[in-house]
Amino acid sequence: MKSNQITIKDIARELDISPSTVSRALKDHPDISPKTKKQVRELAEKLNYQPNSIALSLRSSKSNTIGVVIPQVVHFFFSTIISGIEDIAYAAGYSVMVAQSNESYDREVMDTKALFNNRVDGILVSMSRETTDYAHLEFLHNRGIPMVFYDRVCDSIDCSKVVVDDFDGGYRATKHLIEQGYKRIAHLAGPHSLHMFRQRLDGYKKALQEHGLPIDESLILPENASDDENVAKELTERLLNLDERPDAIFANNDIAALGAMITIKEHGLKVPSDIGIVGFSNWRFTALTEPTITTVAQPGFEMGQEAARLLIEAIEAKDDEVITSVTKVLKTELVVRGSSVK
């Protein structure tokens, strides 16, 4: 199907003027006479002329497109981030190209390459879980293409980053439980290799210390409870069978929290009156009407917005401007629904 694009030439021919005049008239260049401008604009309107953005991109070597590399689209947190990115990008006149790594390193390498080849003006990236080699990202960075990391950042590359304050989140979640009267708060860990989980654990410990509660290592289960519900259940089972069982559980995500909740109920105990739960919400709970679990909501939308803002700023900076890399740390929000009080 041949698309009969109206071009600047068509208008020129019709009006018997030169293409350059049309171009100028269209962008309201002061040199052009009001009369010509009017004619051109009217004809353009009539023919429904739309500038060919590809030609523009080629000429200006600017595509007005930003690339987003994302580990998974089907994920509450990440989809929220996309939404935030889209929000800002759209308002600033940029299109958003999304490439999903599916948590695969190889795919991430291909994706960054593809986006680069598509000449995006800048790129937002959150690394896959597998990624430990940063050559593909360093390549882009060295190429001078503006880049901003969000959530899963790469420390060794000097560019702006947006992250969540997980320490603070872990701290506040725990503090909340303490203030509700819980005293023996267990901690279901996430994968220890990831920075954010260690941060949350540290926040948890700080809150305990601050309130004069002991850090009981038997309540801190190091196994990763946040990927498999059954693991979470097993670990909770173990906690409940302790001589001195916990009266609250800190879960690193929804899978862990849900597994814990189910097991607790199976034991005939009640949430939150017998055992309180606070869960980080990276997926389910934000959507879930579960008033018994206090959730730590991740600021996905804000993260997307902030990352897009920083990227666009970097893209639009004049060549001689010095862009200083900043790292934005966003706070989580503690969502207490209904009566989650002990």
Place this chain on the structure above:
Amino acid sequence: MKSNQITIKDIARELDISPSTVSRALKDHPDISPKTKKQVRELAEKLNYQPNSIALSLRSSKSNTIGVVIPQVVHFFFSTIISGIEDIAYAAGYSVMVAQSNESYDREVMDTKALFNNRVDGILVSMSRETTDYAHLEFLHNRGIPMVFYDRVCDSIDCSKVVVDDFDGGYRATKHLIEQGYKRIAHLAGPHSLHMFRQRLDGYKKALQEHGLPIDESLILPENASDDENVAKELTERLLNLDERPDAIFANNDIAALGAMITIKEHGLKVPSDIGIVGFSNWRFTALTEPTITTVAQPGFEMGQEAARLLIEAIEAKDDEVITSVTKVLKTELVVRGSSVK
């Protein structure tokens, strides 16, 4: 930051041959001598030459990009669709440009226009809830730009479509309840204006009839229970207070199902032993470990894949080929978790 793109010219200059020779060598044109090819390829490799896809697009008037207009990104069903689209597009060498209408008609108009101006090769669209005027879509269609609708389709435009078989879903969900022994199945409706909800209701009725059960209008609540949990609760309340209360509930989405479940429990009744629930899962339940509720899962990933496949097929069809519009109807999947038997 000036990006020093390596171009075909650079290679030509270095090797003291013409750009066209380089171009040909790079695409393994038979005319070029093996020696030249080798030289060119090696230098290209060494300089890390990457063809400028914008120049290619301009020349071929093909961008290898497909546009996706989506009502909401942060939605389990829709994000799954994006994932399916991305999957197919990536494999076929296309990039995906995502534009979110946020269920706004105006925004949808802007989005389609923006994608069009970005010269996407084709467009996948699911209409916003507000959309009742199709001029913007007809415009694209008349322009000859390949277009495929998914989920929220526009009947008046002749192009391929991918939809869910809601009648079948409603039918099977109801049938399942009946086979579990439930006899008085209530129906919490969705917004009556939307086709899919009427379809499900029809499926529900057919299942009842087929099994010789009466269609009791007092059990079919016409109010839209699927947007507001409180409405769902109220309606369930009303159902439970009937002289002959239902022994099962058909909910049109997770909000309705969840509201129903909570209310049922508040009445001291048990799900599913006292009252069974089947819920369409457009958001929460797919993610929710709720073994007491049977869910009708929407085939989002397949829908995205199928839509992308149809679109790419249309894009890549030769000009003289006749593309016949097809409408793919995808089946839902009934997910029975744990013991949802009465």
Place this chain on the structure above:
DNA sequence: CTGAAAGCGCTAACAG
């Protein structure tokens, strides 16, 4: 005030 020409990076006739 307007036009001619060059060029963004690439490819494809058309000529050797």
Place this chain on the structure above:
DNA sequence: CTGTTAGCGCTTTCAG
């Protein structure tokens, strides 16, 4: 086998 030329649609000097 390889080079020259023209052109995709647009902007922007440079000349009038």
